[in-house]
Amino acid sequence: MxxxxxxxxxxxxxxxxxxxxxxxxxxxxxxxxxxxxxxxxxxxxxxxxxxxxxxxxxxxxxxxxxxxxxxxxxxxxxxxxxxxxxxxxxxxxxxxxxxxxxxxxxxxxxxxxxxxxxxxxxxxxxxxxxxxxxxxxxxxxxxxxxxxxxxxxxxxxxxxxxxxxxxxxxxxxxxxxxxxxxxxxxxxLKYQVAEAYSGMMGGSYSHEFMAPTDAGEDLIAVSDCGYAANLEKAQSKAPPVEDPPGEGAPEAFPTPSQKTIEQLVAFTGESPARMIKTLDYMVESKPVVILLRGDHTLSETKLAMALGTGVFRPATPEEAFALHHAHLGSLGPVNLRGVRILADSALAGRRDMMTGANQDDTHLRHVTPGRDFEAEYHDVRVVAEGDLCMRCGKPLRVVKTMELGHVFKLGRKYSExxxxxxxxxxxxxxxxxxxxxxxxxxxxxxxxxEQNHDQDGLFLPRPIAPFEAIITAANMDDAAVREAGEKIYREAQTQAVDALFDDRPERPGVKFKDADLIGAPYRVTVGKKRLEQGMVEIFQRSTRQARPVRLEHAVGALKEELDRGC
RNA sequence: CGGGGCGUGGCGCAGUCUGGUAGCGCGCUUGCCUUGGGCGCAAGAGGUCCCCGGUUCGAAUCCGGGCGCCCCGACCA
Known part of the structure; x- marks a missing residue:
């Protein structure tokens, strides 16, 4: 073209x-x-x-x-x-x-x-x-x-x-x-195959093909051992936390206006990992209390799995008050009766933690799960960067990705x-x-x-680039340059190289800028000076490496480069 | 659906607060010039100022309503 x-x-x-x-x-x-x-x-x-x-x-x-x-x-x-x-x-x-x-x-x-x-x-x-x-x-x-x-x-x-x-x-x-x-x-493409959340259809199973890129909208957890999973589904071990040996009973202490974990951390000097975060949800119209480590985030997807239903929502402040007799910011699990309590598994085995006292402006310390309150333990938290891989124990990375493909075992849902x-x-x-x-x-x-660009433009992988190469005749007014360009273009066509011949009467700067922009992996540059030596240049867009080749070898050399893969 | 931003020539923007002939840069056209990184000079073309209604002698600008687009969040078979 x-x-x-x-x-x-x-x-x-x-x-x-x-x-x-x-x-x-x-x-x-x-x-x-x-x-x-x-x-x-x-x-x-x-x-x-x-x-x-x-x-x-x-x-x-x-x-x-x-x-x-x-x-x-x-x-x-x-x-x-x-x-x-x-x-x-x-x-x-x-x-x-x-x-x-x-x-x-x-x-x-x-x-x-x-x-x-x-x-x-x-x-x-x-x-x-x-x-x-x-x-x-x-x-x-x-x-x-x-x-x-x-x-x-x-x-x-x-x-x-x-x-x-x-x-x-x-x-x-x-x-x-x-x-x-x-x-x-x-x-x-660079991609990562990740285990994916497969909804509430028991036994189903799926993988997502994810391309790492900042523009993506999915987060996946990746381990060196090969484990990778969408954050909706990924599991991890929380890195261990040292709890003090203290065996004291829960003790209330005043925390005026300290409502968030962040404030409490600043107020007490304790780490958020030593705190229990209390969230109230209404599940099919009934309250459920959910407990998480202070620095962990609830995964509603995992919550749905744990509850076996997707019908839930965060409780309103009024509903929470009715349950705890305290306002948001001072909620906790101790001495709560007659309500289902669901704790994230990262709280199992912990001791001497801090949580809301169910009394405004008051928290409790020396709270030990299992002793001071009972709960069902489930994995309901979102994997955090630095959590440990369930398989190999090494830290997980959280990577931003774009979903390219999804393979899914449907089972009999539709056929049934x-x-x-x-x-x-x-x-x-x-x-x-x-x-x-x-x-x-x-x-x-x-x-x-996303994966193959710089400030000046695109350099797409050869198999999917719209053109494999662009032939840039630096100056179409120069008969020798023009004819050399034509010759290379003709030869590219004969050799089945999908090339774009920039035969526009533009200044070289414009043509180079456009060539940088449009995503062809290679550029063959025909310019007056080199041509006088019988040479043209093959320019690899991704690396910006240019090398001179003899005019008559240009397409052959280009083909070699292309076939070597880029 | 909640929060925020924007809508003026093809693109990027100023002008809106404080109403008074619609501007700038890029791009486009023509001529000259230039020719290895968006060159220079000159002359041009091109706009329902998102839409509808109102206020006013007069609205891109003020008021009311609507539409569109982007970003964050929610959502994502």
Whole structure:
């Protein structure tokens, strides 16, 4: 492609709305333009890159025997009512057609795929099946953000596996896991596979493929031993805390206006790890007291697991007062009767701690869990940086990441609800066991941009860069330079190098700046001085290393560099 | 949905408090000049000041209502 014929609207300045580096640079480099919140037009460069990404995905899916489908994005409500998701999922775009028939735009396609499965799969002999598509998905997100990171319409590769039993699902799941690793490897991304929270569907199991980047919106805990998990699910051992040997009974002491842990730390000089934080929740309309170490944070996701229900909310100050006869800031578990008390496991075995006295402006010291109050112990805290790995005991790191893909063992949730059954070899009717597996295509591009940029622009991994190289003729008015550029461009085409020839009559500075911006991993620079020696330059964008090569070897040398991987 | 910010030419912004002919930089067009890091000179084009209503002789500016976008939080099948 010649730049004079390409539509690559680069911008010197990023629109003020863009904050994340990937967002700013994809706009500045002319990849995308915003249409509305969470909706972006993919221009030439974005489309080109996304087509390369989808081709990689397609190849790896096909390699595990998956079959590509293409289903409508527009779907009738009936199927979604069958599984209950019509009412349960609040991000569905719903509307009526001219006949007042309920329709929605697909957020994923479990229902539609399962519908096909139940109509067409009748025998174990037809199993296993893996069906996938690369299709638009629509979600009425409360808050779209960060350019292509959280969109209302986006491209997703979603696949669905249908097996006779769990053992079959394990195989389909593992195939996907391996395919996903190959896909993200081939896309040149740094990523981490993390165990993921799998909701309240017992026995389910999932992994997320996470790209470390500051623009991400998920936190994962990572250990040197290979353990990694989303913070929603991650478990850890809290580093041990030295408690004093004191065996004294709880003793009240005045703490005027000391309400927060922070204030109490300043007031008493004790560390927050020596304090018990008391939180009240209303769980299905009944109060539950939750205890945490002062420096720990409650995980509502884990709380839901521990309680076996998601129906809860923090108690109001009035509800808390009714229970403790004290205001927030002085709550504690000692002498509380007739209420369920749930303590984080990090409190087990501790002694001589400090907590609220259930009397305003008063706290208790010498409080020992198990002696001074009884509680059920559960893991309900969010892993903190520095907590110890449950497996290897080494400190965990907390890393900010972007979710690229998710593989999920669904089990029989959809097949059961929709009656997708086949006959097994004994003639018995069995419900299909399903998995579902997603990849966000725009997120691959965003993550690649986040992981491969500097102030001047992008340098995307070769397999997903819109162009593998840009040929920059420094001065198109110089006949020798122009012709050398043309020659390299022609040869690149012959050699199947996907190159952009910058043949614009611009000043060199403009062309270099644009070349730095748009994400090609290499630049071949043709300039007057070197050309007089019969030389041009191969410039690696990521390292900014330039090396001279003979004009006639330029494309060969470029190919070598490209093939070496970048 | 709660909190905050913003809306003026394609992009970045000033002007709004204190009402009086709509400005600057970049970009764009044309000509000259220049040609290895967004060069210089000159002449131009381009704006419903987010929308609706009100106040006023007069509204980008004041008042009321609405819409849109961004950020933080909540949420995220």
């Amino acid at each position: 010649r730049w004079t014929q390409a539509f690559i609207p680069t911008m010197r300045e990023a629109p003020a709305d863009a904050e994340a580096p990937s967002h700013q640079l994809l706009l500045r480099a002319g990849y995308i333009r915003q249409v509305a919140a969470g909706l972006y037009a993919h221009l030439f460069l974005a489309r080109k890159s996304l087509l390369k990404i989808s081709q990689i995905i397609r190849e790896e899916m096909n390699r595990i025997g998956a079959q590509e489908f293409y289903l409508p994005a527009l779907n009738p409500a009936e199927l979604w009512k069958e599984t209950g998701r019509w009412d349960q999922v609040d991000v569905i775009f719903k509307f009526k057609d001219r006949n007042a028939h309920d329709l929605c735009l697909g957020i994923t396609h479990e229902e539609e795929m399962t519908n096909i499965a139940r109509q067409e799969l009748h025998s174990y002999k037809q199993l296993p099946q893996i069906w996938y598509q690369i299709q638009e998905k629509f979600r009425d997100e409360p808050r779209p953000k960060s350019g292509l990171l959280r969109l209302r319409q986006f491209l997703m590769k979603d696949s669905y596996s249908f097996d006779l039993d769990e053992a079959g699902l394990d195989v389909s799941y593992q195939k996907h896991y391996d395919a996903y690793c190959r896909i993200f490897d081939r896309c040149g 609800a929709m009656g997708a059954r086949v006959l097994d070899e004994t003639g018995k009717e069995v419900t299909l066991v399903m998995g579902s597996y997603g990849i966000g295509l725009e997120r691959i591009l965003s993550a690649a941009a």
